[in-house]
Amino acid sequence: MIIIIIIIIIIIMITTRTTIIIIIIILDIFAMLREALGTDGDLRNNSLAQFAVCGVSDIPSDSLFLELAKETSRDQTHGPDVLHPTGVLMSAEEETGVLTLTFDLPQSPLPLLNPVLLLAFEHPLRGPNMDVTFTSQLLDPNTQTVCISAETQYIPLTGKASEGNVHQKWKISAETKSPDMKQTLKEILIGEESGSNISMYPLLLFSRGTETRSPASHGSFLCELRRFLADVLPRPDSPPISLDSLHSLPPLTIGPSSSESLLAGLMNSSAPTVFSFSGGPSMFQVHRGELALPPALLEELSQRLEQMATHTMEAMKEEEGADRATRSLDRLHSLCVFPKAEPAAGERQYRAFLLLKALQTVARSYEVQRALRATRADHDRPPRSNVCSLRSLTVSLERYLVGPNTAAINNCHGACAFPMLNGNNHAVLLNSHIEGGNVGERAPCCVPVAYEGLEVVDLNEHGTYLTIKPDMVAKECGCR
Numbered sequence: 001m002i003i004i005i006i007i008i009i010i011i012i013m014i015t016t017r018t019t020i021i022i023i024i025i026i027l028d029i030f031a032m033l034r035e036a037l038g039t040d041g042d043l044r045n046n047s048l049a050q051f052a053v054c055g056v057s058d059i060p061s062d063s064l065f066l067e068l069a070k071e072t073s074r075d076q077t078h079g080p081d082v083l084h085p086t087g088v089l090m091s092a093e094e095e096t097g098v099l100t101l102t103f104d105l106p107q108s109p110l111p112l113l114n115p116v117l118l119l120a121f122e123h124p125l126r127g128p129n130m131d132v133t134f135t136s137q138l139l140d141p142n143t144q145t146v147c148i149s150a151e152t153q154y155i156p157l158t159g160k161a162s163e164g165n166v167h168q169k170w171k172i173s174a175e176t177k178s179p180d181m182k183q184t185l186k187e188i189l190i191g192e193e194s195g196s197n198i199s200m201y202p203l204l205l206f207s208r209g210t211e212t213r214s215p216a217s218h219g220s221f222l223c224e225l226r227r228f229l230a231d232v233l234p235r236p237d238s239p240p241i242s243l244d245s246l247h248s249l250p251p252l253t254i255g256p257s258s259s260e261s262l263l264a265g266l267m268n269s270s271a272p273t274v275f276s277f278s279g280g281p282s283m284f285q286v287h288r289g290e291l292a293l294p295p296a297l298l299e300e301l302s303q304r305l306e307q308m309a310t311h312t313m314e315a316m317k318e319e320e321g322a323d324r325a326t327r328s329l330d331r332l333h334s335l336c337v338f339p340k341a342e343p344a345a346g347e348r349q350y351r352a353f354l355l356l357k358a359l360q361t362v363a364r365s366y367e368v369q370r371a372l373r374a375t376r377a378d379h380d381r382p383p384r385s386n387v388c389s390l391r392s393l394t395v396s397l398e399r400y401l402v403g404p405n406t407a408a409i410n411n412c413h414g415a416c417a418f419p420m421l422n423g424n425n426h427a428v429l430l431n432s433h434i435e436g437g438n439v440g441e442r443a444p445c446c447v448p449v450a451y452e453g454l455e456v457v458d459l460n461e462h463g464t465y466l467t468i469k470p471d472m473v474a475k476e477c478g479c480r
Helices: 004-034 063-075 179-194 215-231 262-266 281-286 294-318 320-335 346-377 423-436
Strands: 081-083 087-092 099-104 113-121 130-135 141-149 153-160 171-176 202-206 274-278 390-391 394-396 401-403 407-408 411-413 446-460 463-479
Touching: 004 063, 004 113, 004 202, 004 320, 004 407, 063 346, 063 390, 081 171, 087 411, 099 113, 099 202, 130 179, 130 215, 141 153, 171 179, 215 274, 215 320, 215 346, 262 294, 262 407, 274 346, 294 320, 294 407, 320 446, 346 407, 411 446, 423 463
Parallel strands: 274 446
Antiparallel strands: 081 202, 087 099, 099 171, 113 153, 113 202, 130 141, 130 171, 274 401, 390 411, 394 407, 446 463
């Protein structure tokens, strides 16, 4: 009985973690499908390795995966439907090295058009190159070969269309002809069960036809927003920090009933913002929000968004990966633009508000990065003294955030000897006391004396809420 309880607990823990990671993968995949296509309608060269494609010639013009990518790229307000297997059984034959993967799919009465089984990973595999052959009666064609490399993060396998109920089990075999690569393939596909730190997450992407699909423009917007923030903001290597343990002010609702003064204050706030999504993967696809701004505030939102978008476009030109970030921002902007012939829809107001807050955070980050680069490039500037001063510090945040996954909280460093920076009377007297020979006392320390809050926008099944985490970002230093 004790063993059974332990197994159940482990399964629950893995399921919770898996749900969080699947949210992140779904956030990424729609943007990645759009990004993968070039202007000629073919996969970009830099996307081939990412999707384990051996070469352009290996993708027929009628490839289901290519058609799914084109459909996603054409229709910015929809993404493919997604099924997540409820169970995955993996086994390996020791003698032949053939791996067998069985995926249990949830019940669905709807037909599947253009089904693509996507084997997704949290990060690029960073391993050796290998050719892998997948075989199944449910694949079309039955045998498909992929080329895995260090850049591979997704392995798409095209399946057969379903006219009736979804096949409840997909059984697929995988093997590599290279004897030296069989253990590596096992670690990639079986992952944690074999002691590897690689985890594979299968998703079934499919189209159900335009007549059965529901609008997913906001889901598309959130996917693109997360991708954009991940591309343009720094990624420190420090362990992620949970925001749940921090003191928060009572949450405020962001919606049609929000007061004009609250929304105006948020639009003009300089505090950094992070966006958190705490629902499940299916909830992410249907999450919607609306605002009902008065005409004057709506006009201010429109003008400020245009100004911030232009400013960000100019700033991004100096950054690495500017082309992709620019295309992403263009797509975000197209989902927020207000119709000129009629009043702006409530959902577009909502998306425009979120994008404005995101761009304000990006602009703030760019200012910090430019200042750091200018300091490094100014060789004529004398070395910075060890006087107490404000320094840049960026920390990693938990991964279930839509973005950004970092926060620039700053810190104070330096000495507090006379003449003291921003010292109060106590610090001045304490320093004089110590200099008089009383060395047993604590010397004045360089610490933050003024802070700014962090705004957390939480999107969940009940709506959208703003939570202020006070005293989060150091703004000013002093000796205390």
